[in-house]
Amino acid sequence: MGRLSSSCYSYSEFILLPLLLLFHTCFEHATCGKIVQFLPGIEGPLPFVLETGYVGVGEGKNVQAFYYFIESENNPKEDPLMLWLTGGPGCSCLHGLMFEIGPFTVKKEEYNGSRPNLILNPHSWTKVSSIIFIDIPVSTGFTYAKTKSAAQRGDWLLVRQTRQFLRKWLINHPKFLSNKVYIGGDSYSGIPIPVIVQEISQENEKGLRPRINLQGYILGNALTTERDTNYAIPFSHGMGLISDELYESLQKNCKREYVNVDPRDVFCLRDMNSFMELTSGLDLFYILEPACYWNWIDEGVSWRRYLINKYPPEEINGRPPLYCRSYEHFLANFWVNDDNVRKALHIRKGSIGKWHRCSFDIPYKKEINSSFEYHVNLSKKGYRSLIYSGDHDMMVSFFATQAWIRYLNYSIVNDWRPWHDANGRVAGYTRTYSNRMTFATVKGGGHTAPEHKPEECFAMYSRWISNMTLWDTTK
Structure with missing residues (x-):
């Protein structure tokens, strides 16, 4: 696969997209990405295309939203594009990238004072799709505010800034404008993601450009109402x-x-x-x-x-x-905060101090009590959805997820049945509904199911993203 030289495109590449020219800001430092060819902890050039960068969002672009983009290792021209949000709120998207669905993770070994090593993930979801991982809200991961007033955090700010981010990112990556787009995440992301999807859909209907080829959303062990716990x-x-x-x-x-x-x-x-x-x-x-x-x-x-x-x-x-599983999180702190790692990732010097996996100690306004009504609205519009639950999570259990799905009162298209991993073993149970919703349990999975059952979750995702039923093992 040929490597991208830059995410910044010349004027001539937009000559066929005159409407986009009105919004094109890639010449500004705040919206250009850079390719990462080498990462400390992995020998040799990366076997996948990784780009990192910032996109200015909010008033005056005073929030600099940091992202990691990994191009599909299969067919990036045709494969879907997913924007992934990690929960919290306030947990860095590196958790999703390194410990759940991305192409590399930290190697678990006794810490000896040196920079931890990395290993490749053979079950990365980037095998079948391109994924943008975004640090959101502000003060999460490497995303920072240029002014004190821009440092506010809350549900509605997160929603607005995420949809702004996606449109600006697509403007600067026009070759992905025709790809099918999904929004995914887990845990607290179950609150903002249905809202984000609805707002993008409404903007498309109003003719906002560029039009996003939105197809649906994916949620894992996702909080939906304040009563889920x-x-x-x-x-x-x-x-x-x-x-x-x-x-x-x-x-x-x-x-x-x-x-x-x-x-x-x-x-x-x-x-x-x-x-x-x-x-x-x-x-x-x-x-x-x-x-x-x-x-x-x-x-x-x-x-x-x-x-x-x-x-x-x-x-x-x-x-x-x-x-402890948290030992890998412990190691990640040393890897991410290494000066050579931050240089390789193109982190702006002085933008933030120490990187933290989660920033729960910073105030956040929880303004959306339930995302239930947004699921209702989106299903009426025909968007696809995959709702999955690791069945050994107590905090947002499959009991809670099944309860709000029942309230949707959808007709059952395919009733409760097992689905299997690539080796033919039962990996969980699933049911499909009218309005294009699929629910699945991941047997033996926890709150972040791909972290506990990576092979099984990859089988689930790769089938669903290819419009196959989960019990179809032909792929």
Whole structure:
């Protein structure tokens, strides 16, 4: 595959796109990308095309949104283009790139003070699609604000800045204007992504240029309503983590409200304490693994405050045990903050200080309580959607996802059935609905299912993105 020399295009390349010329800003430093040919930690030239850069969004382009673009390793001219948002809100897209669906990850080995090494991911979703990973909102990853007023963060700002980013990026990459476009993400991204998709759709209908060839969206273990975390209790009961008696008592005493518990309700608090004690040794995001809360910042959920108090400071803020999955996150901090890595990624000097995987300690306005109505609107317009759930995630469980899907009241086209990985093993269960929605569980997966089950999730994604059913193993 020939390598791109730059993402900045000459005037002549736009001569057939006069409307785009009105918006073309690639000559400005803020909207040009650069190819990364070598990355510290990987020997030799990269076996895939990686571009990094900034796009100015918001008033006066005062938010400099950083991105990583990886061209499809198959057929970039024809393969779909996906914009991927990592959840949080405030977690860097490098989490999605390095630990979920991108072409490389950090090699898990005992830290010895030197820069960690990288390994290639054979199950990268870039095998079948081009992907843009964006650090959003501002102050996430390498995205920064040029002014104090531009440093505000919230749901609606995230929505507006993301759609601005995508249109500007496509203007500067016109060869992808005809590619099918999907928006994807997981966790908290389940709130803004349906809104982003709807706003892009409405802009297309109004004739805004360039027109984005929007086809649908993908969400994994995605938060949809503020009540989703209430399903952790029935999930725990279904998984055999709590007894029948405690489950019945919780239902009776807490009246099915398990997050915003009235501190005066002594019976509900008693039952919740029993529940938390029983599950305190588990990773709430992946119950097959032990609790490892290294560098875990409280997001305001009462269970998390409780658990943080249960673990010694050295486990939370120091080095996690090697057996913890968070050890890879620990290593990533040293890799990303290495001066040679930041130089290779073309990070602007002085733009930010230390890179953090997540920035939960910076204020964020949660203004959209539910994305349910947006799912309804998008399905009426015929957009495709893949909604998947790692079935061992307690925080946003498949119980919660199935509940809001039921409320959509779609007709079932293909009823509940297993789907299989490339080796013929059951990888999960799936159901398809009218209005072009596919729901799937990933057997043995957690909150970020591709992190736990990469081979299975690649099979799921590659089939769905190719308009195949998940149970079709012909590809």
